[in-house]
Amino acid sequence: MAVTAKSILELTDVHTYYDNIHALKGISLSIPEGDIACLIGANGAGKSTTLLTISGVQPAEKGEIRFRGEPIQHLRPEQVAGKGVAQTPEGRQIFPRMTTFENLEMGAFLRKDKAAVAEDLEWVFSLFPVLKERAGQLGGTLSGGEQQMLAIGRSLMSRPALLLLDEPSLGLAPKLVERIFKTLLEINQKGTTIFLVEQNAHMALNISRTGYVMETGRIVLTDRASALLENEQVKKAYLGE
Amino acid sequence: MVRQELQKLAVYAFFLAILLIPMLGFRSASFEPDRALKIWGVFVGILILNFIVKAVRGGRAAVEAHKEPWTERTRERISRIPRLYTIGGLALLAAVYPLMANNYMIDVGITCLIYVSLGLGLNIVVGLCGLLDLGYIAFYAVGAYTYSLLNLTFGVSFWAALPMGVVLGMVCGCIIGYPTLKMRGDYLAIVTLGFGEIVRLVLNNWDSLTAGPNGLFGMKRPTLYYPSFADGGFSWVAYYLKSLPALYYLILIIVVLTIVGVRRLDNSRIGRAWIAIREDETAAELSGVPTTWNKLLAYALGAAFASVAGAFFAAKLSYTNPNFFLFMESCIVLCIVVLGGVGSIPGIVVAGFVLIAVPEIFRGLENYRMLAFGAIMTIMMVVKPEGLIPASRRKRELHATDPHPHEESDGRDR
Known part of the structure; x- marks a missing residue:
């Protein structure tokens, strides 16, 4: 794999435990700035844990995480968020009893630049016009797809340099998945680096440049996404071919 | 059919x-x-x-x-009255109440107001931040005992003791808050329950300081100072607020200030952070909300309001003992918050009056009045699970699904 741009995120030998369960057994990866990278793997491989470890919700026991060269493994989640890392958690964790608008506002919680926040709000509304229609509606009353859009929109409201997405396709109709992935490309074109965790390996590899394959807490394969799509092992295990 | x-x-x-x-x-x-x-x-x-x-x-x-229920129609009619009139009318009613009522009724009114301010304080912790606190009355005890001890030992006046009580209450709030930061739901409830009991038992058994179950008595009433020019000189004269109407007005002012304070918190950035924590802690963290700090703040501020109410309570009775701070009191305050509509300030005010005044009204039923109390609570929760006057947020959640646009999108404090 040729790394041309300098990396925005670098993990070196990261170990994470849930009590005595060794969930991440030495993860190392490097994501170039401006890239879309994806992490694929089976259930329980440690994909979500990887994201939660990066954002500080489930802190790493050992190893180093660097964001733009700066170690962030000891920071609390809100501090990581303050550095410019936004995570859309798995299962559309929106705030159900806040309106769509308030949910988006929460995404900009750390920002003081009101004018730019308003601009980003317009941008999010242009990416997901349905959110504008639903602005006054409580998050919990939105449909599954709308909630996923809201969750992504909320993450964007912090104007992140790096967007971590946990299973954006989970439980959505194929057509909607396609729409969301198209929007991800749009977001990426605006300069946001995206690190994507997916079970829908085909979709994920199609829009990514770099792909990582994870098995039981370890990264077993790293390659260009297009190469992974052709890889016999990957085809057999994750693409169902 | x-x-x-x-x-x-x-x-x-x-x-x-x-x-x-x-x-x-x-x-x-x-x-x-x-x-x-x-x-x-x-x-x-x-x-x-x-x-x-x-x-x-x-x-x-x-x-x-x-089927359009009368409550809906009434609410609609009320909503047509300008808010200023509603608030003004209520304020007037509250202000003239002591002139129309006998001493017993004023006393009940004072008790209601004390519980309203406790309810408003607990609303911060339970309603906004979503932390179930079953030992809230402990902070009320902290306020009461702080004033009592400071006044009896050092002769500190009510007004000077109040900020100290608030600070001590906040410290206690943090003491209970800190170890429970990682807990949620049932576990948190049990720990706070234990904390409430610990405070009561300490007060009950630390004879040398708190006089144990006998309680403390002889505290001075709150004072007002007014200037006097008698004898050609200038001096401040103390006026003790002893009469029930005077005490009523004092607690009324405390409640009004509490309402203003809680309202401002509710609409602030901190309030928004609390609601986010209540809704989803992980998502709140990921949005950049410092959850640890905000939860501690919720405990501390909730405790501060209870502490003020406690100090007033001790000053009013001029007596306090540990049995005023039983678990039952925590329950009643929690009932006020839930019955009124979690997160709703007007609801809590109404519920405070209902829950404290109803047992008084049913005094004629003697032992069965608590049965009436229980029955009313049960019926209320079945008929109106969102509370008497639900917070707009909760009402929308439980009823209407019609989207209405968010006009006030700009100019809001963030």
């Missing part, structure tokens, strides 16, 4: 009988069911009348058309 309605009628009549006959039938020594049966008869009569009216109107459609 007729059969359904008849079934309903029978069920209602049966439950009314269960509730009314023991409550009204048992006098202090004997059982006299005739009065109870008469009242029950009236209620059943109303139910039958209602049934006949429905039957005459006929058809389910007609019944449905008339």
Whole structure:
């Protein structure tokens, strides 16, 4: 794999435990700035844990995480968020009893630049016009797809340099998945680096440049996404071919 | 449809009988069911009348058309009155109340107001931040004992003791808050319950400091100072707020300030952060909300309000003892918050009055008044789970699904 741009995120030998369960057994990866990278793997491989470890919700026991060269493994989640890392958690964790608008506002919680926040709000509304229609509606009353859009929109409201997405396709109709992935490309074109965790390996590899394959807490394969799509092992295990 | 309605009628009549006959039938020594049966008869009569009216109107459609409940209509009518008038009217009513009421009624009014301010304080912790606190009354005790001890030992006046009580209350809030930061739901409830009991037991057993179960007495009442120019000189004269109306006005002011404070917090950035934590802690963290700090702040501020109420309570009675701070009191305050509508300030004010005044009104029922209390709570929660005056947020969640645009999108404090 040729790394041309300098990396925005670098993990070196990261170990994470849930009590005595060794969930991440030495993860190392490097994501170039401006890239879309994806992490694929089976259930329980440690994909979500990887994201939660990066954002500080489930802190790493050992190893180093660097964001733009700066170690962030000891920071609390809100501090990581303050550095410019936004995570859309798995299962559309929106705030159900806040309106769509308030949910988006929460995404900009750390920002003081009101004018730019308003601009980003317009941008999010242009990416997901349905959110504008639903602005006054409580998050919990939105449909599954709308909630996923809201969750992504909320993450964007912090104007992140790096967007971590946990299973954006989970439980959505194929057509909607396609729409969301198209929007991800749009977001990426605006300069946001995206690190994507997916079970829908085909979709994920199609829009990514770099792909990582994870098995039981370890990264077993790293390659260009297009190469992974052709890889016999990957085809057999994750693409169902 | 007729059969359904008849079934309903029978069920209602049966439950009314269960509730009314023991409550009204048992006098202090004997059982006299005739009065109870008469009242029950009236209620059943109303139910039958209602049934006949429905039957005459006929058809389910007609019944449905008339279903728009009177509460909705009343609420709509109220909402048409400008807010300023509503608030002004209530303020006027609250202000002239002592002039119209006898001492007993004023005393009940004061108790209601104390509980309203406790409810508002607990609302920060439970309603906004979503942390179930079953030991809230401990902070009320902290306020009461802080004032009592400072006044008795050092002669500190009410006003000087108040900020110290607030600070101590906040410290206690953090002490209980800190170890429970990682806990949620049931576990948190049990720990706070334990904390409430610990405070009461310490007060009960630390004889040398708190005089144990005998309690402390002889605290000075709150004072007002006014300037005097007698004898050609200038001096401040202390006026002790001893009379019930004077104390009533003091607690009224405290409640008004509490309402203003809680409202401002609710609409602030901190309030928004609390609601986010209540809704989803992980998502809040990921949005950049410092959850640890905000949860501690919720505990501390909630405790501060309770502490003020406690100091007032001790000063009013000029007496305090550990048995004022039983677990039951925590429950009542929690009931006020839930009954009023979690997160709703007007709801909590109304519920405070209902829950404290109702047992007083039912004093005639003697031992059965708590039964009436329980029955009212149960019926309320079945009929209106969102509380008396639900916070707009919760009402939308439980009822309307119609989207309405967010006009006030700019110019909001973030």
